[in-house]
Amino acid sequence: MKTVVKLKRSEIYISVSDVLERYDISLRTLDRWIANRDFPKPRKIVGKRHFLLDAVDAWDCDQSGHDQQPDGETAFGMPVVSGLVLTYDDLVKAMTDRRKDLNLSCIELDALSGMQEGYANKLENWRRDYGRGMGPDTFPLWLGGLRLGLVLVELPRRPRKAKAS
Incomplete structure (x- = not known):
């Protein structure tokens, strides 16, 4: 039987490759950001560096001068x-x-x-x-x-079948 663990957003970590892809930067640039631009410090998980997603989002907002996403709905840190x-x-x-x-x-x-x-x-x-x-x-x-992504969620019940027109 498969166990499903639900993580709070504050517990989600992203890998170095996710960060590199997100900002379209090289590993060397990421290391410079960590040393010189107050980029969040990584945590080693199974010997590899990972970054707390909330910390990366907060750093991103600081760099852009924008406030963090208001309390509206988000999925993976992005507005719905x-x-x-x-x-x-x-x-x-x-x-x-x-x-x-x-x-x-x-x-x-x-x-x-x-x-x-x-x-x-x-x-x-x-x-x-x-x-x-x-x-x-x-x-x-x-x-x-349209700068969109797709997130699938499980519904509490099966949707009704469409009525024949």
């Missing part, structure tokens, strides 16, 4: 920008709302994401004659253009 998505319609609406929140036109989103011109409009209008659903090649482009 959508409500619950249970259907493809919910997903398309959430993606469309995000584009509008970023004040992007569909054409600008196409350019940012690397999608073909006019494709975001087709994705947002998938039920119409000129629309189309997304595929496995398009989904990461659409998410990336």
